[in-house]
Amino acid sequence: MTLVRPGVPQPEDTVQFRISMQMTRVDVKNYLEKIYNVPVSVVRTRIQYGANNKRNHKNQKVKKPDYKVAYVQLGQGQTFQFPNLFPEKEEAPEPGSVEDIQKQFMENERQRQTADPRRGGVTDWFGL
Secondary structure (H helix, E strand, O other): OEEEOOOOOOOOOEEEEEEOOOOOHHHHHHHHHHHOOOOEEEEEEEEEOOOOOEEOOOOOEEOOOOEEEEEEEEOOOOOOOOOOOOOOOOOOOOOOOHHHHHHHHHHHHHHHOOOOHHHOOOOOOOOO
16 A cells, blocks of 8 residues: 555545555555544545556567555545655855855856847757
């Protein structure tokens, strides 16, 4: 049973898990309530079929395995949000530090590599 970040925004009280194909809704509910003491109101499941469009070096079709997805709606008043593991730095680097020099260099390179508007859309490798 793996906690998965959903690709589509979900309500704050809904959590998505990737579970074993043999697990049922009742198993998921009992697992979360008994082991983790999480109040669960509703469990919905669906089967996600694996992609079947790849071929190996022998030109044989290769299918990714199917898996089951469980959407767990938490109890009254419970919410879940993924933690922000990599927060953005808001502090400016001190002048003369390595980070400041790198930032200035990257800005200069970005300006140098921008296309010349006088060329009218002709690429740089085509000499005029």
